[in-house]
Amino acid sequence: MTQRNDEVEILLVEDTAADAELTIRALKKNCLVNNLVWVKDGAEALDFLFATGVYADRDKTHQPKVVLLDLRLPRISGVEVLRRLKSDERARTIPVVVLTSSKEDVDVEECYRLGVNSYITKPVSFDEFVKVVGELGLYWLLLNKIPNE
Amino acid sequence: MVTPTISAKGRPRLAERATSSAAFVKWMQVGFALINLFVFGMVGFSLHQSHGESQARAAVTGQNLSHLLAQEFAGDIDKIDLTLFAAADEAERQLAAGGIDGPALNAFIARAHARLPNLDALRIADAQGIVAYGSDVAPGSQVSVADRPHFVRLRDEPGAGRLISRVQKSRVNHKSVIVFARRINRADGSFAGMVFAAVALDYLTRAFANIDVGRQGSISLRDAELRILARHPVPPEPDKVIGEKLAVPTLEALIRTGLDAGGYVSTDTVDGVERKFGVHRIPNSPLYMVVGRATGEYMAQWRNQAANTAAMVALFFLTTLISSWLIHRNWKHQLVATLELAREEEKFHTVADYTYDWEYWEGPDGEILFMSPACDRVTGYSPAEFLAQPDLLYRIIHPDDAHLMADHQSDITARDEAGVDFRIVRRDGEVRWIGHGCRAVFGRDGKFMGRRASNRDITERVEAEATVRQLNASLEQRVARRTAELEAANKELEDFSYSISHDLRTPLRAIAGFARILVDEHAAALDSEGRRLLDVVQVNTVRMGCLIDELLEFLRLGRRPMNFGPVDVAQLVLEIFRELRDSVPDRKLQLVLKNPPSLWGDRTMIRRLLTNLLSNAVKFTQPRPQAVIEVGGEIQGDQVLYYVKDNGVGFDMQYVDKLFQVFERVHPVGQFEGSGTGLAMVRRIVGRHGGRVWAEGQVDVGATISFTLPAREVANDATQ
Structure with missing residues (x-):
């Protein structure tokens, strides 16, 4: 986890350490864990993405290929992060995949309205979890093309 | 027309007027009766008078007539006497001169007879009674009258004078005659015979017939013994009358008094006709002339007059009777109409005066035409005050509500009926709510006659x-x-x-x-x-994951908005059954569909409901080699009943209450898969559709889950 920030491919925003570890392991199992940065709340995520705060020195032009965003976050919520991201002219092209415990979340609709790229319910079963994460990583990291790259 | 009335008092009483008119009609009838009585009395008196006069006149006429006839007949008798004297003298002279010269005597008699044509015969009988000379006496005739009473008497009584015989038949010419006779003396005074003149009764009868005594009148000549000598009219059987003494006691009594003349009324002994008779003795003879006038005839004029008068009176009576009856009937009709009118008037006044509400009638010019006494109760002002001050109606309206009445006034110009609620200030200052309603009044001719209003104290209602x-x-x-x-x-x-x-x-x-x-x-x-x-640990985490997922779905059912639409239940059941059958390919499942009706509901929820019921059925029939699942339903009034029946393991009815509770299971964990939310979800879905669900089961036989749904839910119920 000491890779250069300007080569980050995945930004994982997750406050629960266990979930973060499981996600990283799932990605790892799918060989997709290179250049992953894990931030623990929405404020940090925004700092990273807009190169502010502790990430002020980061090269803003090089953005992650995908943001894995938990909705329930301390300080700034996932929905707020999504809103800021999607309302920024440049950052809006970054694919955002919402990872949440349940699709019953009241924020699902809001997320779609704001322009989320995917919405994933984290299965309880680890096998399924690995499968789902693998599929999304494959898609967003390897198959998806984003403009001006 | 319209008479403003204030109350029942002081109102003209039609009934009283009817009673006074009844008295008038009664007096009028009494007047008619009195007039009739007076007329009857007058006419009766007058007829009585004329009756007496008529009778008196008849008596006088009869007596005069009998007098005249007697006089006339007396003259005839005198002439006959003279002739008899002359003939007797001639015969005595010839006897004294030497004997009777027959032809000379006959010639003498013929001359004498010629002077008295009324005589039937003038003859002389000799001392032996042989009729020797005179009319129709043939020479040598041997007819004897020696047996005649008057002959006998003349022969025997030298001083008998002139005799008048009874009615007898002439032995010469057989005519009915009476005979006047006188004695003939010889010079020495001895009896030499008799000279006699016969008067034919026919002659008398003819003479009488020339006298007008009326059609029913009678004239008769009677001798001293009152025997009838001659009579007009001639009776039908003359022999039973002529010569007979048919006389009434009245006449006999009259004659016995010795009077020469008299009159009486009697029923005629000859023909039974009632007559008024006049009687006169013929002077110088013992004969009586009796003239009778029939009462019926001489009273006929009076009777005619009486009949005419009676007819007039009857006509008058009838006229007055009919007029009286007509007037009475007319009055009766009028009385009935008047009483009817009075009753109607009473009725309408009762209706108007006893209204509970305050009623009035405002004329076209704002004048008050009627004010019901109830206004006193409602407003504290009397009807008289309202009648005297038409603006009082508006003055008592609460100032804050004046605009309501103004609006109403402009409202009613456009409409026939309108109402408004407003407050009034009573005389005692109390404020009351009035519910006012009024409608336009039109006469029969369509003329506008103001407005009829009804005011009700609605204070209690308004406050309530x-x-x-x-x-x-x-x-x-x-x-x-x-x-x-x-x-x-x-x-x-x-x-x-x-x-x-x-x-x-x-x-x-x-x-x-x-x-x-x-x-x-x-x-x-x-x-x-x-x-x-x-x-x-892993198995249990999976189970817990399932539990949580189902719990979440269950909760979602309660939050999810409903989207109603038509649902083809049979089609849906088939779809679900196929999916379930595919998930257990090694089992033998049979679906029996018994025409479940379509319903109106949230398709997603209904699908979940049916899925839960069918998967339960599939699940609990697992031990059966041949599982039979039956789905059916029917419309019951405004509900639709559905059931899902299986031949599975069933359940004990004592746990039926647990069946529909979340996470409650009636089978031990491990025996059948499941979390225990399936039927709870079913109940929630049915509940949200406004229906009811229940279960019946028997261990090892099977279970039936039934539910009802409203036959047609309102489509916009989706807001729930």
């Missing part, structure tokens, strides 16, 4: 309504508050449930994930018991 409104408002507030509270509590509870189930997933995922990692990466470090225990 205000109270109710206030109560309703506060009730609504309370209900809204309680609803909000309940909604908040419900939301809180659901949020809490949701949050719990949601948050449970995160640690569960960690447990499952790390247990898995432990198995994957550190299995070698564990013995077999450790690996078994890790398996148990």
